[in-house]
Amino acid sequence: MPSFPLLDVEQLRGMIVSARKAADLSQAQLAARIGMSQQNYAALELHPERSSFARVHAVLAALGLGVSLENRIGPALAVAQPAVPVSAARVRQGKATRRQSLEKSAETRAASTKAAGKRDKPAEVPGNVLKGRPREDW
Numbered sequence: 001m002p003s004f005p006l007l008d009v010e011q012l013r014g015m016i017v018s019a020r021k022a023a024d025l026s027q028a029q030l031a032a033r034i035g036m037s038q039q040n041y042a043a044l045e046l047h048p049e050r051s052s053f054a055r056v057h058a059v060l061a062a063l064g065l066g067v068s069l070e071n072r073i074g075p076a077l078a079v080a081q082p083a084v085p086v087s088a089a090r091v092r093q094g095k096a097t098r099r100q101s102l103e104k105s106a107e108t109r110a111a112s113t114k115a116a117g118k119r120d121k122p123a124e125v126p127g128n129v130l131k132g133r134p135r136e137d138w
Contacts, residue, residue: 003068009048016059017045023064028041034059
């Protein structure tokens with residue numbers, strides 16, 4: 001089977017469209033094969049660079065195509081095996097990214113609250129007062 005080098009991300013759209021048409025499939029038929037709507041598939045086909053690799057890989061697999069990587073740098077700079085399994089590294093990276101985004105959004109909220117002249121936290125209500133009456137512990 002011939003291989004098709006993908007040298008630029010812009011080539012991906014043409015390759016996907018050509019492979020779909022060569023397989024004599026409509027967008028709706030291919031979308032049904034991979035479990036997505038025709039509209040979502042059309043968006044993926046129009047801008048595959050905006051989709052996740054997993055989604056693009058699913059489209060390629062449904063078309064009978066695969067992905068292979070080629071070392072073009074040379075044997076001295078070959079890609080080493082990761083010390084941590086890829087799934088574990090991905091989970092750690094995702095958690096760190098999520099944590100960083102939460103911290104950043106908290107900092108942004110605090111800065112906007114101070115800029116608006118609002119208090120940092122709501123006024124504290126005594127724990128033993130409920131609607132103006134003392135709390136009854138049974």
